[in-house]
Amino acid sequence: MNKMLSKIWLALIALAFFVSCSQQNAQQTLTLQGRTMGTTYHLTLIAQSELLEQSKIQSEVDAILEDVNDKMSTYRPNSELSLLNQNLSTDPVGLSADTAKVIGQAIELGELTQGALDITVGPLVNLWGFGPDGRPNKVPSFEKIEQVKTHVGLDKIQLDGSLIRKADPKVYIDLSSIAKGFGVDQVADYLESIGINNYLVEIGGEMRLNGQKADGSQWRIAIEKPVSFDRAVQQVIEPGDAALATSGDYRNYFEQDGVRFSHTIDPTTFKPINHKLVSVSVIAPSCMEADGLATALNVMGPEKAFDFAKKHDLAVYLVVKSDSGFDVLFTEQFKPYMK
Numbered sequence: 001m002n003k004m005l006s007k008i009w010l011a012l013i014a015l016a017f018f019v020s021c022s023q024q025n026a027q028q029t030l031t032l033q034g035r036t037m038g039t040t041y042h043l044t045l046i047a048q049s050e051l052l053e054q055s056k057i058q059s060e061v062d063a064i065l066e067d068v069n070d071k072m073s074t075y076r077p078n079s080e081l082s083l084l085n086q087n088l089s090t091d092p093v094g095l096s097a098d099t100a101k102v103i104g105q106a107i108e109l110g111e112l113t114q115g116a117l118d119i120t121v122g123p124l125v126n127l128w129g130f131g132p133d134g135r136p137n138k139v140p141s142f143e144k145i146e147q148v149k150t151h152v153g154l155d156k157i158q159l160d161g162s163l164i165r166k167a168d169p170k171v172y173i174d175l176s177s178i179a180k181g182f183g184v185d186q187v188a189d190y191l192e193s194i195g196i197n198n199y200l201v202e203i204g205g206e207m208r209l210n211g212q213k214a215d216g217s218q219w220r221i222a223i224e225k226p227v228s229f230d231r232a233v234q235q236v237i238e239p240g241d242a243a244l245a246t247s248g249d250y251r252n253y254f255e256q257d258g259v260r261f262s263h264t265i266d267p268t269t270f271k272p273i274n275h276k277l278v279s280v281s282v283i284a285p286s287c288m289e290a291d292g293l294a295t296a297l298n299v300m301g302p303e304k305a306f307d308f309a310k311k312h313d314l315a316v317y318l319v320v321k322s323d324s325g326f327d328v329l330f331t332e333q334f335k336p337y338m339k
């Protein structure tokens with residue numbers, strides 16, 4: 001009888017232990033949102049409730065994104081980048097570690113994509129009306145383009161560690177193609193540093209995901225149909241622990257005489273891109289890389305982008321306008337993510 005009792009006790013203790021463990025492990029979901037970089041951000045976090053201190057996390061995330069803006073925004077006249085752009089000296093200038101890192105990655109991707117991603121396109125972006133001073137909504141003159149393009153080209157900047165030197169005083173760097181992705185990575189790294197490993201971090205459509213949802217299932221993301229008048233699903237994907245960026249020109253453009261002018265500039269023509277590729281999605285380990293690559297592939301146009309993605313083993317999904325609607329192209333590396 002004694003033996004029997006002790007067995008029951010043991011069972012009860014084991015049960016109590018199990019209950020307290022599962023209570024401790026009870027996962028809660030916290031969602032946060034806000035505005036940054038001219039767009040919105042959304043966070044979904046899943047962790048034990050004691051880790052999810054809403055006001056602390058929100059203010060920390062806002063501070064991180066403010067810091068990225070203070071360093072890399074061309075929309076802030078006093079950001080580190082704007083001061084560099086206003087500085088007409090060709091002497092080396094010291095950069096913060098973050099800005100040097102983003103410029104370094106952008107130059108690397110610029111070289112890899114043979115100049116499709118070119119952060120020195122700033123003067124052209126501004127001329128076409130997609131910079132901080134807004135859009136003139138008209139095509140600039142040939143003369144003006146000829147004049148401005150002489151200051152564009154990755155050969156006009158040299159980065160050496162955290163020192164940057166402009167070879168041309170009028171070089172103007174624009175990090176808008178990649179800074180959102182960097183912001184996403186910064187937020188994701190912060191979450192991991194406080195022990196939150198199940199998250200979805202999204203800024204203006206660029207995102208990084210890790211772990212699982214509260215019910216243990218995988219994060220699912222919908223790639224939108226590339227139409228400006230509606231929001232509909234084109235493809236559902238499960239990227240796993242990775243980043244996803246989408247570049248598309250169905251939202252940010254102006255129209256003149258029935259022609260659309262995109263905010264993405266082709267550095268070889270000095271004009272907004274003009275081809276049938278309407279949306280590019282890239283899955284990569286870091287969101288900075290995914291963001292930069294998505295813009296670069298969008299510059300290349302459908303054939304070149306698809307060849308480039310295959311050649312470099314990238315996980316890429318393209319939507320291309322066809323006579324009857326849209327065609328879809330994707331690489332082998334993207335296939336496993338499609339649901």
Ligand code: ADP
Pocket residue numbers: 116117118119120121125130174175176177178246247248249263264265266267291294295298299
């Ligand atoms: P998308 O999501 O359409 O790729 P992004 O916001 O990532 O858009 O990048 C587009 C922005 O990058 C433009 O608004 C402009 O400031 C800048 N940009 C335009 N063309 C280029 C280019 N060829 N290389 C680098 N940056 C560019």
Ligand code: MG
Pocket residue numbers: 176177178245247291292294295
């Ligand atoms: Mg981009």
